[in-house]
Amino acid sequence: MPPLLLLLLLFLFLSPPSSLSLNQEGLYLLRVKQGLSDPNESLSSWNDRDDSPCNWFGISCDPSTRRVNSVDLPSSQLAGPFPSFLCRLPSVSRLSLFNNSINTSLSADISACRNLQHLNLSQNLLVGALPDGLSQIPTLRKLDLSGNNFSGGIPASFGEFPSLESLLLYDNLLDGEIPSFLGNVSTLRELLLAYNPLSPSRIPSEIGNLTSLENLWLAGCNLVGEIPASLSRLSHLKNLDLSMNRLSGAIPSSITELTSVVQVELYNNSLSGELPRGMSNLTALRRFDASMNQLTGTIPDELCELPLESLNLFDNRLEGTLPGGIARSPNLYELKLFNNKLSGELPSRLGENSPLQRIDVSYNVFGGEIPGNLCRKGVLEDLVMIYNSFSGKLPENLGKCRSLSRVRLKHNKLSGTVPEQFWGLPRVYLLDLVDNNLSGPISSKVSGAYNMSTLLISKNRFSGLIPNELGSLGNLVEISASDNQLTGQIPESLVKLSQLGRLDLSRNEISGEIPVGIKAWKKLNELNLANNRLSGEIPSEIGSLSGLNYLDLSGNSLSGEIPTELQNLKLNSLNLSNNRLSGDLPPLYANENYENSFVGNPGLCGDLPDLCPRVGGSKDLKYIWILRSIFVLAAIVFLVGIVGFYLKHQTFKKNKKGIAISKWRSFHKLSFSELDIVQCLDEDNVIGSGASGKVYKVVLGNGEEVAVKKLWGRGAKKYEEGSVEPERGEFEAEVETLGKIRHKNIVRLWCCCNSGDCELLVYEYMPNGSLGDLLHSSKGGMLDWPTRYKIALDAAEGLSYLHHDCVPPIVHRDVKSNNILLDGEFGAKVADFGVAKVVCGVNKDAESMSVIAGSCGYIAPEYGYTLRVNEKSDIYSFGVVILELVTGRIPVDPEFGEKDLVKWIFATLDHKGLEHVIDPKLDVVHKEEIGRLLNIGLLCTNSLPINRPSMRKVVKMIQEASSDNQSKSGRKDGKLSPYYYYEDASDQGSTV
Incomplete structure (x- = not known):
């Protein structure tokens, strides 16, 4: 044979097989690939060069027959209609397309998947x-369609599944009622229908027919009426969750027949009556939560004798005492009973035999001493007992509890000295002993509490010197020690506390001078040293504290002149009264707005009443001459004002502005007039134009800058694409909300004007504009990671103030990067409250809105279909802002396909890892800290509202995410500690 022919035959023999050699199942899968968008090229291994698809990504085959038996493609960013060609694979028993972007409807063709046992399209x-046809798949055992947008009712055919064990339909848009025919599917072991906007309906008694059921999850289904007694027939049930509904009546005694149940969740309903007797039958029970109901009576001893891991009965109306049996629970690690009317003493052996980690019995009528063995097992983290009548001393053993991280004992009757070691517990970040009868000194051992951020010891009888060691606690944000008997000088070491935001030492016996070097308190918002024995002069350094809003130095013996540097401050409150100050008032404060700020200073002169009184001869003549001068000057000003007003009125008419000066309303002490504002509202000063109007930058005559939002006239409002018109006037909402808010991380509303045709809002000017504009522009490189971290923390603290510290709480409803403004030092402030909502009601439950408010990419999933607004919606939106800071990307980008930023991050993390998510502008040296903040953002954007942490918890998590705090707390792995979303009463806000 010629050599050339031999080489040709050899080449043909060794060549890879052609597409004709790929078997039929492979050809079907190639058709699937053609019908899907695959931006990540997850299906790149699917090709026609193989003879079988068994080695392709996501494909598994039976080892003997080589037929495809599983298609598993989770989190692959696949998009497009459901690929019906998959149902032509005759042996496929498992099909999972979890967490993709499969869209359109699910056709009836899916019933052709005759051998499916597991179908996951969640x-x-x-x-x-x-689709009706799903019940025609005879082998189907698990059906998971959760987390989609299915609507309508559950079809009658769903009562005909011959062998279905798991039916997961939670987190959809299903309406109608829970159908009784589901009781016909006797093989069911899991029935999960939670978080669907169903019509108000009862739990069908037929559910009791599902005797094989192990998991029943009906949370947030708009259920009403009583819990049916038929549920007692669910002898295999392990998890019963009926929370967040409107169930009423008593908890049926039949529930005690659920001998296999491990967890019972009944919180946030309207259940009444007493806890049922016979709960000792529930020998497998580990967690029982009947919080936020209207239960009465006492807690049965038998419940407390169970091996509980968690008992939550808070926010009920329980009356009576806490039985001693609860102390004998060997596995009890969490006891939360706050917001009840429980009385008596806590069991003396509580915590002695159980690994107690968290105890919260706040807002009850408990008395007696705090049990001494709460931390016997050495794992107690949260000790929260605020608003009770506990008395006696703090147990010595608590001073040895090095696991403690949060201590809140406010408003009790505790007395005696605090154990020395208790002051220096290393993990405590919040120590709240306010309003007790505690005495003795603050121990120097406080230096050991290096994690302390909040120290609250006001309204006690603490005495002695403030220890120098307090200045070594670099994480301190707040010190409140007012209304005690502290003596000596303010330690100079306190000026080292650069994170300090509030210092209140008022109503003590502190003497000496205000220490030098306080200019380091750049974040200080409140300084209250009133009613002490301070002497010397007021330091001019106070004028450099740009964030200071409240300054009270009254009731001391301060002397000398008032520093003119104080005019640099933008104070909401100033009180220098009852000192020994002298000289002339600084010009900014020589007006009636401050008439009560300087009284009781005999040597202080100015035009305010009760300042610098004059008597006798020439002084009287001089006084008369001054009065005449004032009258002449007033007449001149009056004439000039009339002329100016006339000219301005003509300008108004010409420009059709029609602003009525008489309609102005101020919320702070102003150093400018209305005319200063209106004369600068021309097009040359426009710095932004948005959904509801234009924003002007106005430079006042004194050099101060303000921002003025001029809203479009009524009936002529415009709304940007992706936004929805609010249900009430933006002007009224903004004024109602911002007019009463005072916080360093909320933008200040100076004043407003409403003349009908024109609405003006005057804010403090933020030189660096909005976070969104800066982050997503060419200037994004200016935002290095430390700056972005600071912005996240500032904004979180602002939202936490709205949710937890405002009474009633306020929900912003339009949290986004464009509504977070940056000052000259890139400090962040939350702005734009045009659609904010005050949350009212006894239980502060989620409140329905008539329309959706928010912006595309930031709206929480549940808000889009339930129209129920609460803090959890804000938390989701803030989570998106965190993800923006980490990635540098906008929430909705064509590059994501039909996904948003949240889903894109999940998919990218699954396939490529963290480095492909982080903004390339950021320095990789911060990778671990960035990763921790990313985790917080993903927690906040959880699709289920109940799984999102509160804003108070978010602030704490962000603080702990700092690399500095990680190293100080001894963490080496870069991981966050676990967080729990059931918090004490003061953390609840109006969230669950």
Whole structure:
């Protein structure tokens, strides 16, 4: 044979097989690939050069027959309609497309998947009705369609599944009622229908027919009426969750027949009556939560004798005492009973035999001493007992509890000295002993509490010197020690506390001078040293504290002149009265707005009443001459004002502005007039134009800068694409909300004007504009990671103030990067409260809105279909802002396809890792800290509202995410500690 022919035959023999050699199942899968968008090239291994698809990504085959038996493609960023060609694979028993972007409706063709046992299409974008044909798949055991947009009712055919064990339909848009025919599917072991906007309906008694059921999750289904007694027949049930509904009546005694139940969740309903007797039958019970109901009576001893891991009965109306049996629970690690009317003493052996980690019995009528063995097992983290009548001393053993991280004992009757070691517990970040009868000194051992951020010891009888060691606690944000008997000088070491935001030492016996070097308190918002024995002069350094809003030095013996540097401050409150100050008032404060700020200073002169009184001869003549001068000057000003007003009125008419000066309303002490504002509202000063109007930058005559938002006239409002018109006037909402808010991380509203045709809002000017504009522009490189971290923390503290510290709480409803403004030092402040909502009501439950408010990419999933607004919606939106800071990307980007930023991050993390998510502008040296903040953002954007932490918890998590705090707390792995979303009463806000 010629050599050339031999080489040709050899080449043909060794060549890879052609597409004709790929078997039929492979060809079907290639058709699937053609019908899907695959931006990550997850299906790149699917090609026609193989003879079988068994080695392709996501494909598994039976080892003997080589037929495809599983298609598993989770989190692959696949998009497009459901690929019906998958149902032509005759042996496929498992099909999972979890967490992709499969869209359109699910056709009836899926019934052709005759051998399917496991079908998982959860967390996609499927719409329309649930397909009837699913029940025709005879082998189907698990059906998971959760986290989609299915609507309509549950079809009658769903009562005909022959062998279905798991039916997961939670987190969709299903309406109607829970159908009774589901009781016909006797093989069911899991029935999860939670978080669907169902019509108000009862739990069908037929559910009791599902005797194999192990998991029943009906949370947030708009259920009403009583819990049916038929549930007692669910002898295999392990998890019963009926929370967040409107169930009423008593907890049925039949519930005690659920001998296999491990967890019972009944919180946030309207249940009444007493806890049922016979709960000692529930020998497997580990967690029982009947919080936020209207229960009465006492806690049965038998419940407390169970091996509980968690008992939550807070926010009920329970009356009576806490039985001693609860102390005998060997596995009790969490005891929360706050917001009840429980009385008596806590069991003396509580914590002695159980690894107690968290105890919260706040807002009850408990008395007696705090049990001494709460930390016997050495794992107690949270000790919260505020608003009770506990008495006696703090137990010595608590001073040895090095696991403690949060201590809140406010408003009790505790007395005696605090154990020395208790002051220096290393993990405590919050120590709240306010309003007791505690005495003795603050121990120098406080230096050991290096994690302390908040120290609250006001309204006690603490005495002695403030220890120098307090200045070594670099994490301190707040010190409140007012209304005690502290003596000596303010330690100079306190000026080292650069994170300090509030210092209140008022109503003590502190003497000496205000220490030098306080200019380091750049973040100080409140300084209250009133009613002490301070002497010397007021330091001019106070004028450099740009964030200071409240300054009270009254009731001391301060002397000398008032520093003119104080005019640099933008104070909401100033009180220098009852000192020994002298000289002339600084010009900024020589007006009636400050008439009560300087009284009781005999040597202080100015035009305010009760200042610098004059008597006798020439002084009287001089006084008369001054009065005449004032009258002449006033007449001149009056004439000039009339002329100016006339000219301005003509200008108004010409420009059709029609602003009525008489309509102005101020919320702070102003150093400018209305005319200063209106004369600068021309197009040359426009710095922004948005959904509701224009924003002007106005430079006042004194050099101060303000921002003025001029809203479009009524009936002529415009709304940007992606936004929805609010249900009430933006002007009224903004004024109602911002007019009463005072916080360093909330933008200040100076004043407003409403003349009908024109609405003006005057804010403090933020030189660096909005976070969104800066982050997503060419200037994004200016925001290095430390700056972004600071912005996240500032904004979180602002939102936490709205949710937890405002009474009633305020929900912003339009949290986004464009509504977070940056000052000259890139400090962040939350702005734009045009659609904010005050949350009212006894239980502060989620409140329904008539329309959606918010911006595309930031709206929480549940808000889009329930129209129920609470803090959890804000938390989701803030989570998106965190993800923006980490990635540098906008929330909705064409590059994501039909996904948003949240889903894009999940998919990218699964396939490529953290480095492909982080903004390339950021320095990789901060990778671990960035990763920790990313985790917080993902927690906040959890699709289920109940799984999102409160804003108070978010602030704490962000603080702990700092690399500095990680190293100080001894963490080496870069991981966050676990967080729990059931918090004490003061943390609840109006969230669950």
